Amino acid sequence: MDRPWSFDGVATPRTQVEGLVAHVMDQEGMRAFERTLSEGEARFETELVTSRGAPVPAEIRAVLVEVNAERLIYAVVRDASERRQAEEALVSSRARLEDALEIGRMGTWYRDLETDLVFGDERLARLFGLDAAEAQRG
Numbered sequence: 001m002d003r004p005w006s007f008d009g010v011a012t013p014r015t016q017v018e019g020l021v022a023h024v025m026d027q028e029g030m031r032a033f034e035r036t037l038s039e040g041e042a043r044f045e046t047e048l049v050t051s052r053g054a055p056v057p058a059e060i061r062a063v064l065v066e067v068n069a070e071r072l073i074y075a076v077v078r079d080a081s082e083r084r085q086a087e088e089a090l091v092s093s094r095a096r097l098e099d100a101l102e103i104g105r106m107g108t109w110y111r112d113l114e115t116d117l118v119f120g121d122e123r124l125a126r127l128f129g130l131d132a133a134e135a136q137r138g
Helices: 014-024 027-039 081-103 122-127 132-137
Strands: 041-049 055-067 070-079 109-112 117-120
Touching: 027 041, 027 055, 027 070, 055 081, 117 132, 122 132
Parallel strands: none
Antiparallel strands: 041 055, 055 070, 109 117
């Protein structure tokens, strides 16, 4: 993936960093940096734009530090593309599983080996004519 804003080398041109920060300063970003100033730390997600105009989902952790009696915000930016893709795949997979279970008239259950209780989902309760809340309690 193209990462012209990454810190692969020691000397990253300051204009690239400033260009990156400019894209963070949406309302969410401003609130997060204000939180950093007041609370000393903030974590948030936003979408950044590379110098080539490509959007990149990012996780940002900002911390207030003091250097030579000057208050500075130190921020770590992580590319969240792979995590977001994995989350989207998981949501899609869960939806397909739910559809398959519903179409197949199946439910799911698990057994707690320590308590010997069996817990079922709402579909399983319906299949056996049980109260859904009771099936989920075991």
